[in-house]
Amino acid sequence: MTLKVKRRVINRDKLEADILAEAVRVFAECGYEGTSIAAIADNAGLSKQNLMYYFPTKQALYERVLDWVLDEWLERMEKLADPGRDPAEVLRDYISAKLRFSREQPLASRVYAMEVIAGAKLYGQQIRERVVPLLRKDIEVFEGWIAEGRIAPVNATHLLFSIWAMTQSYADFSAQMTLVLGTEQLSGNDFADAEKLITDMVLATVVRTPWHG
Numbered sequence: 001m002t003l004k005v006k007r008r009v010i011n012r013d014k015l016e017a018d019i020l021a022e023a024v025r026v027f028a029e030c031g032y033e034g035t036s037i038a039a040i041a042d043n044a045g046l047s048k049q050n051l052m053y054y055f056p057t058k059q060a061l062y063e064r065v066l067d068w069v070l071d072e073w074l075e076r077m078e079k080l081a082d083p084g085r086d087p088a089e090v091l092r093d094y095i096s097a098k099l100r101f102s103r104e105q106p107l108a109s110r111v112y113a114m115e116v117i118a119g120a121k122l123y124g125q126q127i128r129e130r131v132v133p134l135l136r137k138d139i140e141v142f143e144g145w146i147a148e149g150r151i152a153p154v155n156a157t158h159l160l161f162s163i164w165a166m167t168q169s170y171a172d173f174s175a176q177m178t179l180v181l182g183t184e185q186l187s188g189n190d191f192a193d194a195e196k197l198i199t200d201m202v203l204a205t206v207v208r209t210p211w212h213g
Helices: 003-030 037-043 048-054 058-077 087-104 106-117 124-147 156-172 174-181 188-206
Strands: none
Touching (some): 003 037, 003 048, 003 058, 003 106, 037 048, 037 058, 058 106, 087 106, 087 156, 087 188, 124 156
């Protein structure tokens, strides 16, 4: 690759990243129906025609945003449920990773949540292909621990649903939380307190005794 071509690739990647960053913000604020390509282009400092060179339709841009959200989320999640590890450590890491995503990528979390709340009409197939298999893999690990007596006999599917609900709410419903707290945004201490409380509740319910492999 020549230096000129390399620079062109780098510039294209940066421009696409800038477009995606602005698209995440607008989709999170306005939803899919309330968002226009023209608004994203204007906020990104581009003409509508220039943006559409990279993303020819609003749906194409929206799906690319959600692809990026899943890439970020699944990278943090996919190696956590190791059947050979201590279940308590796995649960601590799982909760920590989910809360860290809510703190670092709140807008991305909201875009995904809004799509799901709307019935996943535009992105359901990708969720079936990418999220569902990973969830089932995690459930199998938890069910294996239950069979071995290493954790309490809980419904593993609803355990994960509950962890998702508790952790993702710190992104999806942060506006309500800050109103209650009387602050402009959730602080690091808020997330630390949330992580301790959620972890303590989950471990008290699920983990019977310390396990030593």
